Amino acid sequence: MEKEKNSKYEIWQPLLMSLILAGGMLIGTKIDDELPLVAKSTGLDETKPWEELKNVVGFIESRYGDSLSVDSITEEAIELLVSKLDPHSYYLSGLDYFHFKERMQGSYIGVGIDYDIINDTMQLIRIVPEGPADRAGLKQGDQVLEINEKSVAGGKITHEKAYDIWRESAEELSIKILTSAAKEVVNKKITKGPVQLKSIPASKMIGNGVGYIKISRFSSDTYKNFMQEVEKLSENGMSKLIIDVRRNPGGSLDQVVKILNQLVSERDQLLIYTQGLNTKKVEYKSTGKVFFQIDDLAVIIDEHSVSASEVLAGSLQDLGRATIVGRRSYGKGLVQEMYNLSPTSAINLTVAKYYLPSGRFIQKSYADRNSYDLEIERREANGELFFEDSIKIVHHLTATGLDGVPRPYGEGIIPDVFVAADSFYYSDLWKDLEKPLYRDAFQYLMHNRERITKILEGDNAMEVLREHVEELTSLTELRNGESTRFSDKITEGFVHLLLWHYYGEYTYYEKMLHEDNEVKAAIEILMEKD
Incomplete structure (x- = not known):
């Protein structure tokens, strides 16, 4: 794995290093607009754009006549370049990088609390079960007065300041709290550690053989957790299943393909395929090895169901395996891979598009980036979230699934059964x-x-x-x-x-x-x- 990461970095290193200073020049302030009377010859023939950027870096490294803040220019240049690609390619560094990786892994290193500043005091809103704070005996409603002798109470404390104190504190924490139960001041010792993020926050038998599972994200352990819940529900008589992926931002394609394999009993059935300009076509097919019998399926989606959650809903819809309920999904059909640039930074790069079994590509247009960013708000304004006949279909190309229903490209997943949002x-x-x-x-x-x-x-x-x-x-x-x-x-x-x-x-x-x-x-x- 480490060798693979290094090889990816080595492939991209020349390109990214070539842009470090070029990007900085492009976004920097221009001081002198006067051109020299004679441009010095470089001895170079006409070159391709990428070669020009490499040459710029070479000239700056060898000829630039003033000091240079390489670190800041590096981040600005890479961020500028990647932001010009598509809405889902981006540069990650520092805390953003670590938080992204932790959440994809299904956990993070921390204390395990949610808090708010109420009446100038930090109050613990929620304690994550089995996390460090829970093990230390902290309770909902406790008021935090000090963290490592730094006050987090009083008129000057803000949510942001309190967060910085938590974040910057060492692994060992000494906190002073006013308990919610006894209303007494006590000192607690907490050691930061892994805090599990449940990708399946709810699982329940509803009745009449119907089970319900909510998937909040597709992280590295989602398939395992999903199967554990399916086993419990099956033992309680489940024959029909509702899968809820509302407000699911997506995640690991590998995890959603594994789940699809447990919902499609036929062997060698195409579930999804990916293909990119510089990547070969990869088909993901069913294995036919289903561990639990589920007769009927329904999948609930909404406008915040993104990417991997759309793969789940769209594939099952195309195969006629599930009825899709809710509102039109987000519309993201791009696949990203993360390439590490350093121990604290990476780019999340779009490498392919994914296509559903019918050949449907669900990515909505991002030609106008501002319009793309506001598209969900526009659905709300147009009434689409509240009235089925307000759904605007602008793409006329369709693909027909195994269920015989033609469905449009580029529009996300349109549900089979529309359920309006509560406008209030x-x-x-x-x-x-x-x-x-x-x-x-x-x-x-x-x-x-x-x-x-x-x-x-x-x-x-x-x-x-x-x-x-x-x-x-x-x-x-x-x-x-x-x-x-x-x-x-x-x-x-x-x-x-x-x-x-x-x-x-x-x-x-x-x-x-x-x-x-x-x-x-x-x-x-x-x-x-x-």
């Missing part, structure tokens, strides 16, 4: 309210946990909880103000934020399935297949 949660009103209500809900939980627990253990828990929180002063003011026509939705949103804090991310997903419109639609579809 896309409104400017909710965007303004969400963050303060998130904090209000957390503080309310900290003062009323026992009461909330009793409500949730009783009958008609959601209805009773809604009625209960409507008495809050902050909600009453909002409900009686300019937002009166959204009063019920504001209460609903607050309740969901409250339950997010109460249950934590993983349990929240499982508890709320009965209120999820896309899940309801998927269940109905699977029941109709009996």
Whole structure:
């Protein structure tokens, strides 16, 4: 593996080194516009563009007459070059590089907390189960006062400053906290360590033989975790499965192909193929070795289902193996590989396009980069997220899958069954309210946990909880103000934020399935297949 990494670096090193200073010159400030009367001859014939860049580096190295900040120019030049390729090729360095690698591996080195600055104090919003903070005994609601004798409380502390203190602290941490339970000041020792990021945050039997699995990303251990959950569900009588890849940003192509192999029982069935200008066509076919029998499938997608999640949905759709539910996916059909440039930097480079079994290429146009970046917002403005007849199909080329249905190129994955988004949660009103209500809900939980627990253990828990929180002063003011026509939705949103804090991310997903419109639609579809 190390040899392979080195060889990739050696291939790219001449090109990248040739651009280090050239890029810096292009984006630097031009001081003197006066041209010399006579240009010095270089003794070079007409050259290709890449050779010109190499020559520029040579001239600067041998002839430039002033000092040079090579490190900063290197980063600027590489970043400039790669940014001109496509929206999904980019340069990574420093913390961005390490965070990217850690998340692809399914873990990161840290403490394992989510926090917020509330009333000038760092409060622990969530403790990652089995992480360093959890093992040290930290609890939700604890207030952090000092980290290695540096204060993180008071009017001058911000979220960014607090983050820098966590990040820059040594591996061994000494923290002073005010406990949420006993309201006493105690000192804790924490050693930074691996924090697992669950790529499958929810898995549950819904009933009538229907199982549900949510995949939040495709990291290095997603296939293993997926199969563990499938085994548990199968032991509980699962014969139909809903796979939820909403808000899944993608990840490892290898992992999604392995999962597809467990969902397609035929042998040598084309699942996907990739091909690039400088890479050969690679076909990924099914092995026919399926470990668990799953009769029917539904996959839930939305506008934030990207890349590998689109491979999963699109391949199963083309093969007639699954019904796709939700809203049109993002539309990314490019494959990247990471090439290390140094121990702390790399480029994530597009090397190929991927094609679904029908030959469909789903990448939306990025000829206009600004338009590409705003495309999801444009769908919202056009009403596509809320009305099926508002989906705009601009690409007239289609491909027909094994199910006999022609589908357009370049448009992402269009669902077989459309389920509208709730427009309230896309409104400017909710965007303004969400963050303060998130904090209000957390503080309310900290003062009323026992009461909330009793409500949730009783009958008609959601209805009773809604009625209960409507008495809050902050909600009453909002409900009686300019937002009166959204009063019920504001209460609903607050309740969901409250339950997010109460249950934590993983349990929240499982508890709320009965209120999820896309899940309801998927269940109905699977029941109709009996």
